[in-house]
Amino acid sequence: MTSAPETGAPLADPGRRRSVAVDLGDRSYTVHIGPGVRHLLAGVVAETGARRVAVVSARPAEWVPDPGVPYRLIEARDGENDKNLAAVEELCRAFAGFGLTRQDAVVSCGGGTTTDTVGLAAALYHRGVPVIHLPTSLLAQVDASIGGKTAVNLPEGKNLVGTYWQPKAVLCDTDYLDTLPERELVNGYGELARAAFIGTGDIRHLPLYEQIAASVTMKAAVVMADERDSGLRHLLNYGHTLGHALEIATDFALRHGEAVAIGTVFAARLAAALGRIGEDRVARHLEVVSGYGLPTALPPGPTARELTDLMRLDKKATAGLAFVLDGPEGPALVPDVPEDTVLRTLEQMPRRPL
Known part of the structure; x- marks a missing residue:
């Protein structure tokens, strides 16, 4: 489905709305979740004091509410292939062409690659201008738009160039999810599946807006405890080490959530191979990941050796191979995992066609 979300009355059905506070002192903000929350945009912009706004959107113009101040619409494209430094430069030049200053603001509207790229551009332009995210994909609503991590890719790896820049607000309007094709919806389930093993528990029985709120609440707690990834925040990368390698190895034919789902299954098998968990x-x-309709087997093509080499580029791998793995006391970052164990576990994973 690609039609625009229904406008209806702003903030209709308040019973299906949730708010999650991310308390980071002077960088605090609120994540609003539910139908119609995009209509909060003008109020959030007013709170920033912005005199004008650059709206960067990978969606049709009518999907973005009026921000309440003069604005310029800048078209963007979702997708990993456009999540790069060239796109950041293009955005910053568009901001300059509009005459954007530090007293103004940027709004992103799109999926996770858009919130990542726009967030980094906002962080760099004039050394930082306020940014507000309107994530339109499930993947972006449950994870990518939350927490202030902004980054783009290099040919050598995912998210290798970035910084931390907290948004002024995140408006997770669930009306946007009605526009998603089925595969894109399932893609978002990948982050929900991995969340089951790092804090939310199995939440498949909940309505989708409650699952989003549970994932955001869990991530907010981690971010508040470790904003800049010095320890606890590593847990959010559960399933991502192999996941990122699979995205690169398949030239992004595997979507991020699909790759993380496979990475989550692999992480369990690797933890078992190291004696950290039982069968x-x-x-x-496997039950949780497959229960979301996500892939659980490796795609054809990349060899175990190729995937292992790509995993060495992971940001956590400061010495040898490192993974976030389940264990008797819960998940933890495990450094210096023996390469032969990683290779053997990969070789024992089932394969499936793309």
Whole structure:
């Protein structure tokens, strides 16, 4: 589906709305979740004091509410292939052409690659201008737009160039999700599946807006405890080490959430191979991931050696191979995992066609 979300009455059905506070002192903000919350945009812009706004949107213009001040619409494209430094430069030049200053603001509207790229451009332009995110994909609403991590890709790896820049607000309007094709919706489930093993528990029985709120609440707690990834925040990368490698190895034919889902299953098998968990816990991972309709097997093509080499580029791998793995006391970052164990576990994973 690609039609625009219904306008209706602003903030209709308040019973299906949730708010999650991200308390970071003077960088604090609120994540609003539910139908119609995009209509909060003008109020959030007013709170920033912005005199004008650059709206960067990968969606049709009518999907973005009036921000309440003069604005310029800048077209963007979702997708990993456009999540690069060239796109950041293009955005910053558009901001300059509009005459944007530090007293103004930027709004992003799109999926996770758009919130990442726009967030980095906002962080760099004039050394930082306020940014407000309107994530339109499930993947972006449950994870990518939350927490202030902004980054773009290099040919050598995912998210290798970035910084931390917290938004002024995140408006997760669930009306946008009605516009998603089925595969894109399932893609977002990948982050929900991995969340089950780092704090939310199995939330498949909840309505989708409650699952989003649970994932955001969990991530907010982690970010508040470790904003800049010095320890606890590593847990959010559960399933991502292999996931990122799979995205690159398949030239992004595998979507991020799909790759993370496979990475989550692999992480369980690797944890078992290291004696950290038993086979019942491995089976639990498989049950949750497959229960969301996500892939659980490796795609054809990339070899175990190729994937292992790509995983060495992971940001957590400061010495050898490092993974966030389940264990008797819960998930933890495990450094210096033996390469032969990683290779053997990869080789034992089933394969499937793309």
